[in-house]
Amino acid sequence: MAHRDEDSLAGLRTVLRRVLLTLVGVPFIVAIAMSLVDSYRRRGKRPKPFPTTPPRTVAVGDGDVTTYTFGRDLYDDMIAAIEGAERQILFETYIWKADATGERFKRALIAAAERGVDVHCIYDGFANLVVSPAFFQRFPSSVKVLRYPVYSAGWRFFDLRRYGRDHRKILVVDDNVGFVGGYNIGSAYESEWRDTHVRITGPAVWDLKRAFADFWNLNRRRRLRSSERPLLLETASTWEPRVRVQRNVPRLWMFPIRAMYIEAINRASRNVWMTQAYFLPDEDFIDAVKAAARRGVDVRLLLPLKSNHIVADWISRGYFTQLLDAGVRILRYRDAMVHAKTATVDGTWATVGTANIDRLSLSGNFEINVEIIDEAFARELEEIFETDQSHCLELTSGEWEARDMHRKFTELVLAPLRPLL
Numbered sequence: 001m002a003h004r005d006e007d008s009l010a011g012l013r014t015v016l017r018r019v020l021l022t023l024v025g026v027p028f029i030v031a032i033a034m035s036l037v038d039s040y041r042r043r044g045k046r047p048k049p050f051p052t053t054p055p056r057t058v059a060v061g062d063g064d065v066t067t068y069t070f071g072r073d074l075y076d077d078m079i080a081a082i083e084g085a086e087r088q089i090l091f092e093t094y095i096w097k098a099d100a101t102g103e104r105f106k107r108a109l110i111a112a113a114e115r116g117v118d119v120h121c122i123y124d125g126f127a128n129l130v131v132s133p134a135f136f137q138r139f140p141s142s143v144k145v146l147r148y149p150v151y152s153a154g155w156r157f158f159d160l161r162r163y164g165r166d167h168r169k170i171l172v173v174d175d176n177v178g179f180v181g182g183y184n185i186g187s188a189y190e191s192e193w194r195d196t197h198v199r200i201t202g203p204a205v206w207d208l209k210r211a212f213a214d215f216w217n218l219n220r221r222r223r224l225r226s227s228e229r230p231l232l233l234e235t236a237s238t239w240e241p242r243v244r245v246q247r248n249v250p251r252l253w254m255f256p257i258r259a260m261y262i263e264a265i266n267r268a269s270r271n272v273w274m275t276q277a278y279f280l281p282d283e284d285f286i287d288a289v290k291a292a293a294r295r296g297v298d299v300r301l302l303l304p305l306k307s308n309h310i311v312a313d314w315i316s317r318g319y320f321t322q323l324l325d326a327g328v329r330i331l332r333y334r335d336a337m338v339h340a341k342t343a344t345v346d347g348t349w350a351t352v353g354t355a356n357i358d359r360l361s362l363s364g365n366f367e368i369n370v371e372i373i374d375e376a377f378a379r380e381l382e383e384i385f386e387t388d389q390s391h392c393l394e395l396t397s398g399e400w401e402a403r404d405m406h407r408k409f410t411e412l413v414l415a416p417l418r419p420l421l
């Protein structure tokens with residue numbers, strides 16, 4: 001009798017193990033297969049044009065904010081700022097391609113260092129694993145370069161605070177100007193991707209400097225020569241109430257960007273317009289978005305019809321039914337990858353930054369978003385949204401419900417991956 005009990009227990013365990021392995025393993029296998037097929041299909045595809053707006057500047061408090069929606073405009077202004085630097089350049093990027101654009105930035109940074117400007121660069125080791133190491137080795141010692149390592153937990157294997165990637169994109173020149181937003185550095189982003197970045201002048205530049213300096217100082221000792229001095233900043237003498245720089249710092253367990261979004265969505269009374277590259281939020285975030293739509297707020301979500309990560313697209317689609325049922329409008333951008341991470345609420349609140357709406361960004365990575373409470377700037381972003389919307393296909397409930405069974409099944413199979421992305 002005891003033997004029979006043990007046998008059935010062991011049998012149950014085997015069945016459970018197999019079910020678990022299937023639940024975890026199958027989504028991974030499907031995701032890998034999809035990514036391979038998708039990258040094969042993309043080969044040789046020509047980029048298509050998309051509408052953009054010229055850089056426009058609005059005064060916000062004691063400074064200006066210029067918004068960029070086309071990479072070439074942005075890169076030209078970033079290079080001009082680097083070339084005009086007199087004292088210090090702080091440059092941080094998640095991806096830094098070793099192509100013509102990447103080389104252009106590298107040359108400009110080296111030239112600045114050679115004329116005596118203090119140049120600091122940070123890039124993420126994991127994001128650039130596919131970039132030739134030679135590209136990063138050919139920096140002269142006059143440029144201080146910090147590679148945020150692929151593995152940074154050391155012997156603290158279980159300390160999740162040490163696994164976040166450095167996903168930020170920042171440039172600060174002297175005390176005068178700062179850039180932040182979705183753009184990485186690479187030729188494809190210059191003309192083929194639709195993204196959003198801002199150039200900031202005024203007191204908020206100090207916050208960008210501080211964000212850079214804190215990260216640098218946190219990692220300086222282990223990554224650079226021990227003699228390398230920390231980056232020191234004067235305390236900010238001016239507070240700018242309209243512009244807040246929100247930083248996710250996993251190492252300090254700080255994730256204000258998710259809270260910032262949820263607070264803004266929860267207090268929306270008129271509209272929430274979001275443009276996002278990847279939309280795979282947690283359940284509480286989704287609930288806030290649905291609640292806003294249900295109380296009559298005009299909630300619009302603008303996403304790429306096809307992003308560069310097919311698996312993220314499929315997982316994102318798993319949320320569409322509940323969003324459409326709640327009254328959220330889903331607008332899908334045609335022909336080009338939308339990589340922007342922006343939102344406006346009630347024509348007053350706005351954000352532009354590096355954080356995607358997914359778990360990696362909102363509760364994992366080092367991220368930076370600028371939060372601006374200013375009607376003129378929000379209006380600016382709303383106009384950009386309207387331009388983008390004119391290039392979108394709106395997804396209707398009828399169309400969505402009529403999709404094939406195999407699509408519904410694929411969404412279901414991939415759903416267990418949601419918490420990982």
Ligand SMILES: O=P(O)(O)OC[C@H](O)CO
Nearest residue numbers: 094167182184277308356
């Ligand atoms: O991580 P992001 O938002 O900078 O996007 C990077 C691209 O997805 C690279 O594949």
